[in-house]
Amino acid sequence: MAFDIYDFTSFNQTIDKALYDNLPPILAMLTEMVIIGVVFLLFYALVGLFLVYAERKVCAFIQNRVGPNRVGPYGIFQTFADFIKLLMKELIPINKADKILFNLAPFIVIIASFMAIAAIPFGKGLHAIDLNVGIFYVMAVSSLGVVGILLAGWSSNNKYSLIGAMRSGAQIVSYELSVGLSMVTMVILAGSMQLSEIVEAQRNGWFIFTGHVPAFIAFVIFLIASTAETNRGPFDLAEAESELTAGFHTEYSGIKFAFFFLAEYMNMFIVASIAATIFWGGWMPLHIPGWEGFNIVMDYIPPFFWYMGKTLVVIFLMMWFKWTFPRLRIDQLLKLEWKYLLPINLFNIILMALIVLMGWHF
Amino acid sequence: MENIITNNSIQQEEYIVNMGPQHPSTHGVLRLKISLKGETVENIEPHCGYIHRGIEKMCERLTYQQIIHLTDRLDYLSAHTNNEAVCLLVENALQIEVPERVKYIRTILDELTRLASHQLWWCAFGMDLGALTTYFYGLRDREKILDIFEETTGARLLQSFNVPGGLMNDIHPNFIGRVKEFITYFRKKLPEYDELLTGNVILKERTTDIGLLTLEEAINYGVTGPSGRASGFACDVRKHHPYSAYDKVEFKEILYTKGDSFHRYKARVEEMWESMKILEQLIDNIPEGDYAVKMKPIIKLPEGEYYQRVEAARGEFGVYVLSTGEKYPYRVKFRSPNFSNLSAINKLGAGHKIADLVAIGGSLDLVIPDIDR
Amino acid sequence: MNAIINYLKELFGGIKTLLTGMKVTGYYFVHPRQIITQQYPENRKTLKMFDRFKGEVSMPHDENNQHKCTACSICEINCPNGSIEVISKQVEKEDGKKKKELDTYIYKLSMCTFCGICIKVCPQDAIVFSQGFEHAVFNREKLIKTLNKPGSSLKEKVKE
Numbered sequence: 001m002a003f004d005i006y007d008f009t010s011f012n013q014t015i016d017k018a019l020y021d022n023l024p025p026i027l028a029m030l031t032e033m034v035i036i037g038v039v040f041l042l043f044y045a046l047v048g049l050f051l052v053y054a055e056r057k058v059c060a061f062i063q064n065r066v067g068p069n070r071v072g073p074y075g076i077f078q079t080f081a082d083f084i085k086l087l088m089k090e091l092i093p094i095n096k097a098d099k100i101l102f103n104l105a106p107f108i109v110i111i112a113s114f115m116a117i118a119a120i121p122f123g124k125g126l127h128a129i130d131l132n133v134g135i136f137y138v139m140a141v142s143s144l145g146v147v148g149i150l151l152a153g154w155s156s157n158n159k160y161s162l163i164g165a166m167r168s169g170a171q172i173v174s175y176e177l178s179v180g181l182s183m184v185t186m187v188i189l190a191g192s193m194q195l196s197e198i199v200e201a202q203r204n205g206w207f208i209f210t211g212h213v214p215a216f217i218a219f220v221i222f223l224i225a226s227t228a229e230t231n232r233g234p235f236d237l238a239e240a241e242s243e244l245t246a247g248f249h250t251e252y253s254g255i256k257f258a259f260f261f262l263a264e265y266m267n268m269f270i271v272a273s274i275a276a277t278i279f280w281g282g283w284m285p286l287h288i289p290g291w292e293g294f295n296i297v298m299d300y301i302p303p304f305f306w307y308m309g310k311t312l313v314v315i316f317l318m319m320w321f322k323w324t325f326p327r328l329r330i331d332q333l334l335k336l337e338w339k340y341l342l343p344i345n346l347f348n349i350i351l352m353a354l355i356v357l358m359g360w361h362f
Numbered sequence: 363m364e365n366i367i368t369n370n371s372i373q374q375e376e377y378i379v380n381m382g383p384q385h386p387s388t389h390g391v392l393r394l395k396i397s398l399k400g401e402t403v404e405n406i407e408p409h410c411g412y413i414h415r416g417i418e419k420m421c422e423r424l425t426y427q428q429i430i431h432l433t434d435r436l437d438y439l440s441a442h443t444n445n446e447a448v449c450l451l452v453e454n455a456l457q458i459e460v461p462e463r464v465k466y467i468r469t470i471l472d473e474l475t476r477l478a479s480h481q482l483w484w485c486a487f488g489m490d491l492g493a494l495t496t497y498f499y500g501l502r503d504r505e506k507i508l509d510i511f512e513e514t515t516g517a518r519l520l521q522s523f524n525v526p527g528g529l530m531n532d533i534h535p536n537f538i539g540r541v542k543e544f545i546t547y548f549r550k551k552l553p554e555y556d557e558l559l560t561g562n563v564i565l566k567e568r569t570t571d572i573g574l575l576t577l578e579e580a581i582n583y584g585v586t587g588p589s590g591r592a593s594g595f596a597c598d599v600r601k602h603h604p605y606s607a608y609d610k611v612e613f614k615e616i617l618y619t620k621g622d623s624f625h626r627y628k629a630r631v632e633e634m635w636e637s638m639k640i641l642e643q644l645i646d647n648i649p650e651g652d653y654a655v656k657m658k659p660i661i662k663l664p665e666g667e668y669y670q671r672v673e674a675a676r677g678e679f680g681v682y683v684l685s686t687g688e689k690y691p692y693r694v695k696f697r698s699p700n701f702s703n704l705s706a707i708n709k710l711g712a713g714h715k716i717a718d719l720v721a722i723g724g725s726l727d728l729v730i731p732d733i734d735r
Numbered sequence: 736m737n738a739i740i741n742y743l744k745e746l747f748g749g750i751k752t753l754l755t756g757m758k759v760t761g762y763y764f765v766h767p768r769q770i771i772t773q774q775y776p777e778n779r780k781t782l783k784m785f786d787r788f789k790g791e792v793s794m795p796h797d798e799n800n801q802h803k804c805t806a807c808s809i810c811e812i813n814c815p816n817g818s819i820e821v822i823s824k825q826v827e828k829e830d831g832k833k834k835k836e837l838d839t840y841i842y843k844l845s846m847c848t849f850c851g852i853c854i855k856v857c858p859q860d861a862i863v864f865s866q867g868f869e870h871a872v873f874n875r876e877k878l879i880k881t882l883n884k885p886g887s888s889l890k891e892k893v894k895e
Binding site: 424425427428430431432435495502505509512513514515516517520522525530531534554557558559561562563564566659 | 748759785
C-alpha cells in the first residue's frame with residue numbers, strides 16, 4: 001500500500017539498533033526513555049496549549065463573539081501568555097489542608113493522563129509502546145486520574161471541594177463501565193485489544209462504516225461516557241461552576257491549578273484519540289473499496305494528519321455539546337448511565353456479536 | 363463494645379455550606395446558609411444585608427424629584443418601572459392628570475424594561491444550569507433594547523427618565539423606528555431561545571417538579587410576578603389595577619397552576635411574547651402632546667399616607683409614603699418583590715439537591731440590591 | 736410492551752431536543768459574520784455616543800470664553816448627592832453696583848449618579864451633559880473638576 005512510505009517501524013528500529021550497538025544496554029534503554037519522554041512532554045505541552053486556545057475560540061464562535069484576539073494574530077499566543085501568568089502566580093498554602101496529599105493530587109492527575117498517551121499510535125510504528133492489551137491499558141490508566149481528583153477534593157479541607165470530589169468519584173465509577181463496554185463492542189469487531197492491530201483491521205474501511213449500526217451506537221455511547229469521564233460539560237458536576245464555585249480545584253492556584261486545567265484538556269485529547277483510533281481508523285487513510293485512484297491519493301496524506309484530523313473532529317464534537325447543553329444533576333447523571341447507557345450498551349454488544357458471527361459487517 | 367458505642371458519640375454535625383456572599387450563582391451578595399445531608403439540602407437560611415445602603419432612610423432627606431434616582435438603584439433591572447411608581451404616587455397624590463403621550467411612552471418603556479430584564483434573567487438562568495452559551499445570546503438581544511434606552515433617555519441601565527408630571531425629555535425621533543426594528547428582530551430570535559433551552563430535555567428534567575409552590579403558599583409568602591403567576595396567583599398589577607396606558611391594551615396574564623421551576627421559567631418566556639404584543643399595540647398610536655406637565659419646583663404632598671404599586675419585572679413593586687406636608691417625605695417604604703420572593707426559598711429548596719437550589723434561585727430571578735435596599 | 740415504547744419514545748424525544756439545541760449553536764459557529772462585538776479601543780475614532788448620552792456634566796463656553804452660568808445655585812440645591820458646589824463672588828461693576836458672579840463651579844464626578852436633575856432645573860441652560868465616557872483616572876482628586884474655564888465670564892443676555 002502507498003501509505004507504507006510513512007512507515008516508521010524501520011526508522012525506529014534503526015535508532016534502536018544504533019543505540020544498542022554503541023552503548024551498554026542499560027544506558028541505551030535510558031537514552032530511549034529520555035528521548036521518548038522529552039518528545040511526549042513537548043507534544044503534551046503543545047497540544048494542551050493548543051486545545052485551550054481551540055476551546056476558547058470554538059466556544060467564542062458558538063457564543064457569537066470573537067474570542068481571544070489580543071495576543072498575537074488572532075490571539076494565538078493567548079494561552080502561552082496565560083501559561084506564563086499561571087507559572088508566576090503565588091501558590092497559596094492552605095491552612096489545615098493535608099499538605100502532602102494537597103501537593104500530590106495535581107501530579108497524580110497529570111501523570112495519569114500522561115501515561116495514557118504512551119499507548120496511542122500516531123502513525124504506523126509511531127507509538128511509544130505497543131501493548132497487546134492496549135485498550136485495556138489505556139482504560140486502566142486513564143481512570144487513575146480520579147484518584148487525584150478525590151485527593152484534591154479531600155485534602156483541600158473545603159466543603160465545596162469535597163462535594164465536588166465525591167460527585168466525581170460517583171460519576172467516574174459508573175461511566176467507566178460504559179466506556180469499557182462500548183470499547184468491548186469494538187474489540188469484538190476487531191478481534192484484538194492491540195491498538196496497532198485494531199488500526200490495521202480498518203485498512204479496508206473504518207469500523208464506524210464496516211460495523212454500521214452497532215458501531216455507531218457504540219460511538220455515541222463512548223462519546224457521552226467519555227465526556228462524563230473527563231469531567232467535561234454537560235457532565236462537569238465535579239467542578240460545577242454555578243453550584244460549587246470550582247469544585248475540587250477551588251483551593252488550587254498557580255501552576256497546580258494549571259496542572260488540573262491541562263490534564264482536563266489532555267484527557268479530552270486522549271479520549272478523542274481513542275475514539276478516533278477504534279471507531280474512525282486512527283491514522284488509517286480513508287479507503288473506499290473499488291476506488292483505487294482515490295485510495296492512492298488519500299494514502300499520500302501523512303498518517304499523522306489523518307490521526308490529528310480525526311481527533312480534532314471528535315474534540316470539536318465534545319466542545320460543541322459542552323457549549324450547548326445545561327448541566328445534569330447528579331442523580332440524573334447516574335440515571336442516564338444505569339437506565340439508558342448500560343442496557344443499550346449490553347444490547348449493543350449482543351447485536352455486535354451477532355453481526356460478527358453472521359458476517360453481516362462489511 | 364460499650365466503649366465503642368460511647369466513643370461513637372461524635373456529634374452528628376450538620377454539614378453547613380455558605381452559598382455566598384460571594385458565589386457565582388447568587389447573582390450578587392446574598393448569603394444562603396445551607397445545611398446539607400449529602401447532596402440534599404435540609405434547610406436554607408437566607409442572610410441578607412450585605413448590600414444594604416439605607417435607601418429608605420436616605421429618602422427621608424430628599425425631595426420627591428430626588429427620590430426617583432434612588433429607586434433606580436433598588437431593582438436595577440426594572441429601573442424605569444420603579445421610577446414610574448414614585449411618579450405615579452406623586453401625581454395621584456396631587457391629582458395631576460398627565461398627558462396621554464406620557465402614559466403611552468411610559469408604558470412602552472415599561473415593557474421594554476420588562477423585556478430587557480427577562481432577557482437577562484434568561485441568560486442567567488441558563489448559566490445557573492450550566493449552559494453558558496445562553497448568556498451571550500440573551501445579552502446580544504438585550505443590547506438592542508439598551509441602545510433604544512440610551513438614545514432616548516441617555517442611560518442604558520439607570521435611566522431616571524421619569525419626573526413627577528411626565529418625562530425628562532420627549533422621545534428621540536428614532537425611537538419608534540428602533541422599537542419596531544427591535545420587535546421584528548426579536549420575534550425571529552425568541553424561538554431560538556425555545557430551541558436552545560425551553561425544549562431541551564436536560565432543562566425539563568432539571569426543573570420539572572422542582573421547587574413546588576402551591577397557590578396558597580404563594581399568597582402567604584407574597585410571591586408575586588411571574589414566580590407567583592406560575593403558581594396560579596393572579597397578581598398582575600397591570601391587569602388588575604391598571605396604571606398608565608395598560609387599560610388601553612389587550613394582553614394575556616400568563617397563569618400556570620403547577621408552580622415548579624419549569625413553569626416559573628415558562629411564565630417569563632411567555633411574558634416576553636406578551637410584552638412584544640403590548641409594544642406592537644402602542645408603538646404606532648403614541649398621541650401627540652406635551653411630554654410633561656408643568657410642575658411647581660417644590661413638590662409638597664398633602665398630609666397623609668400614600669401607596670402606589672406597579673408591576674415590575676419581578677413582581678409587585680410598591681412605594682409607601684407617609685407625608686406630613688413637607689417637601690420631604692416623613693417615611694418611605696418600598697415593597698420590593700424580590701424580598702418576598704426570597705422569603706419562600708426555604709419552602710422551595712428544602713429537600714432538593716444543591717443543583718436544584720441553584721435552579722430554584724435562578725427561576726425566582728432574584729436581584730439582591732432590591733432585597734437589601 | 737407499552738413500557739418499552741415509552742422508553743424508546745422518551746429516549747428519541749430527548750435526543751431530538753438535544754439536536755435542536757445543537758443546531759442553534761452550530762448555526763452560529765458557522766456564521767461568524769453574525770458577531771456584533773465591538774472592538775473598543777480600536778474603534779475609538781469612529782465610536783459615536785448618542786447625543787443624549789449622559790457622560791458627565793459640562794459647561795459649554797463660546798468662542799469668547801463666556802458661559803451662561805449666573806451662579807444661582809439651583810443645581811446645587813437640587814443635586815441629591817451634593818456633587819455640585821457653586822462658589823460665587825461679589826464683583827463691583829463700572830456703575831458701582833455689586834453683582835454676584837460665578838467664581839468656580841466644582842463638579843465632583845465621583846459622587847454624581849447622572850440623574851440629570853441639575854440640567855433639567857438650570858434656568859439658564861448653562862450646563863449640559865457631554866458625551867465623554869472614559870472617566871478612569873489614577874487619582875481620586877482628578878475626579879473633582881472645575882467646569883468653568885479660567886478667565887471665563889458671564890455671557891450677557893442679548894436684549895430683544
